Amino acid sequence: MSEKDKKKKDSALRVNEGVDQPSSINQNVLNRFKGMKRNLRSADEYVEGILNGNRSMLSQAITLVESNLPAHHQLAQKIIEKCLPYSGNSIRIGITGVPGVGKSTFIEAMGKYLTDAGHKLAVLAIDPSSARSKGSILGDKTRMEDLSNNPQAFIRPSPSAGSLGGVARKTRETIILCESFGFDVIFVETVGVGQSEVAVHSMVDFFLLLMLAGAGDELQGIKRGIMEMADAIVVNKADGNNLHNAQMAAREYKNALHLYPVPESGWTPKVDTCSSKTKEGIDRVWQIIREYEQFTKGNGYFHKNRQEQAKQIMYEAIEEKLESHFYQNPQIKEVLPRIIDDILSSKISSYIAAQKLLETYFESLKNEQ
Numbered sequence: 001m002s003e004k005d006k007k008k009k010d011s012a013l014r015v016n017e018g019v020d021q022p023s024s025i026n027q028n029v030l031n032r033f034k035g036m037k038r039n040l041r042s043a044d045e046y047v048e049g050i051l052n053g054n055r056s057m058l059s060q061a062i063t064l065v066e067s068n069l070p071a072h073h074q075l076a077q078k079i080i081e082k083c084l085p086y087s088g089n090s091i092r093i094g095i096t097g098v099p100g101v102g103k104s105t106f107i108e109a110m111g112k113y114l115t116d117a118g119h120k121l122a123v124l125a126i127d128p129s130s131a132r133s134k135g136s137i138l139g140d141k142t143r144m145e146d147l148s149n150n151p152q153a154f155i156r157p158s159p160s161a162g163s164l165g166g167v168a169r170k171t172r173e174t175i176i177l178c179e180s181f182g183f184d185v186i187f188v189e190t191v192g193v194g195q196s197e198v199a200v201h202s203m204v205d206f207f208l209l210l211m212l213a214g215a216g217d218e219l220q221g222i223k224r225g226i227m228e229m230a231d232a233i234v235v236n237k238a239d240g241n242n243l244h245n246a247q248m249a250a251r252e253y254k255n256a257l258h259l260y261p262v263p264e265s266g267w268t269p270k271v272d273t274c275s276s277k278t279k280e281g282i283d284r285v286w287q288i289i290r291e292y293e294q295f296t297k298g299n300g301y302f303h304k305n306r307q308e309q310a311k312q313i314m315y316e317a318i319e320e321k322l323e324s325h326f327y328q329n330p331q332i333k334e335v336l337p338r339i340i341d342d343i344l345s346s347k348i349s350s351y352i353a354a355q356k357l358l359e360t361y362f363e364s365l366k367n368e369q
Contacts, residue, residue: 043078050079050181051086055154058181062156065173080173083180088306090179091293094200096190096226097210102236103189105276106210108144111187113282115152119185122178123147125158126171126200127191154183158191168199169320172313175203201229202309205302206289209233211253213245227253228260231269232288238273238281246273265301267292331364332357 046064049057064076097103111121123144147153156174158167175186188204190196201207209230227233233253238246254271262268270288274281296302326332339357342348348356 040075043075043082046079047082050083050177053182058154058177061177062174065177066170076173080176083176087176087179090184090186091206091289092175092186092188092204093289094188094190094204094207095210096197096200096208097236098212101210101212102276103210104144106236106274107187107189108147109276109279109282110285111144111147111150111153113279113286114185115150120152120183121185121187122154122156122183123187123189124156124171124174124178125189125191126167126196127158154178168203169316172203197226197229202312205296205305206231206292208285210236211249212237213242213249227256231267231292232285233257233269233271234285235273236276239275239278265296265305266299267295326361329361329364331360335360
């Protein structure tokens, strides 16, 4: 070794060799989608597999629904269209509640009760913020161990992150696939309390609100907003020393419901208690759901509500497509930054800016013709 090299080696300024940095791309996810690309089947093959009870085919079809790749989206739409005639034969139940209310233990207890009675259950989630909050059902799938391993049940987490509208659309399409597979009870769980309740309410037949005894006045705002949507309120964890408090809370909720107008369905929301731990009251909750189904099918609301939901989905799809097409327009992409700068510097009002953008958009469409 030369004297020069020795000095370099002994210098405090020498640069040590670093370690290779991990790739910014998740290789496992990349491999999965590469595998899907190689193994993509025709829409008819997926539909045949779903109708024949092939869980692998169902899971793959749902993954296509959740994918944002255009080719996957087109294939998923073909599958959904072919499955549509076989869907609709289930009771769709939305389940929500404040954090810590015990949604996962309730779903496991109710799921066990239903599967023991011969029902086939699919549990889905709406969680547009799971990337930040880590979601509930992703963890619930490990906590709901018995239900996860039950051949009569199917648990599917929501797509990680994404807009509420996007996650809601994918959940609605997943419901169609699950019903075609033969699941006759669909649970749609919301994570926490927020705008996702409205989205879930717009895709289910029955909306169940789980509550706790002694939750405190800080939850009054939450209750006011969601109690109006609830078809039943169930006070969970009604066991042991908490039983008396749960019964008191149930009476309070029952009194509070008298302050709300009768819903369009004509159904008077019910209030009850249950314990997911001891299973006490689980059968009564299911009985309330069956009574609601019988009542609303009898007065025609059940079918009417589903029709209204289907119409609303169409409107939302139109808005989504139009918005996407608007912002992808080359002329809009070119002028939008300048118009935003004009708004921020108070050279133009937001309303005039919107009008200019729309005029630019419609003019570009004319030029395309």
